[in-house]
Amino acid sequence: MLRACTLDFQGSWNSHLPLAEFAYNNSYQATIGMAPYEKVKLIKEQIRTAQSRQKSYADKRRKDLEFEVGDEVFLRLLPRKGLINPKKGGKLSPRYVGPYQILQRIRLKKYQPDPEHIITRDTPPLMENLSYTERPIRIIDQQIRQLRKREIPMVKVVWQNHNRDEDATWEMEEDMRNQYPELF
Structure with missing residues (x-):
């Protein structure tokens, strides 16, 4: 054509x-x-x-959630482990805190702070976006992992808001030394 x-x-x-x-x-x-x-x-x-x-x-x-005064709700957390890898969430990391009682209905999804609400000690301090920062407490183990021709030193770290050593995670030793030199 x-x-x-x-x-x-x-x-x-x-x-x-x-x-x-x-x-x-x-x-x-x-x-x-x-x-x-x-x-x-x-x-x-x-x-x-x-x-x-x-x-x-x-x-x-889809169902729209509506809360009434007196209902109890959980707040969702967005955990972050320091600055190492925010996308890597542990299986047993806390995802919700609460329950909290609704005292007054202002809008559908807004929370009005009340001085009577006391967060218990085992709940991590929350930031404005409902996330919290994890800090390492101690190192409980070390090992060297082989990747073809490279050897990578790893350390097993226990984090602040986790009670058991079973929740510890393996992190690269170099990253931990750079971010938390006080552990070594």
Whole structure:
């Protein structure tokens, strides 16, 4: 088709290129069984249908939570182990604290601080975004791990807000030396 256009328009074929593009998009394509613009319309329609179906599935399972005065709720934590690896969460790290009693309803998901609310000692100090920083207490073990031709020194660290040595994690010795030299 382009060859025919270049022959017909000779030297000025580049100014007629949008016409050739329009003709190509409106002509029947044997490989897809329709014109390209029809295929684009069909794909957009299928996407809208799939989005609508997924929305209806999500809406059936969604339930809005409403709390009343006197209900007890848990607050969700976002634990962070120092600055080593915030994405690496332990299996047994605390995820919720509470329960706390709702004293007054202001808005749907807002908490109004009350001086009578006392957080127990075993609950880590929370920051504004409900996360807390873990600090290492002590090192209980050391080992060297082999990775092909490299040897990596590792240390097993017990963290501040974990009660048992079983919750200790293996960390790279170099990182721990840089961040917490007082442990060595």
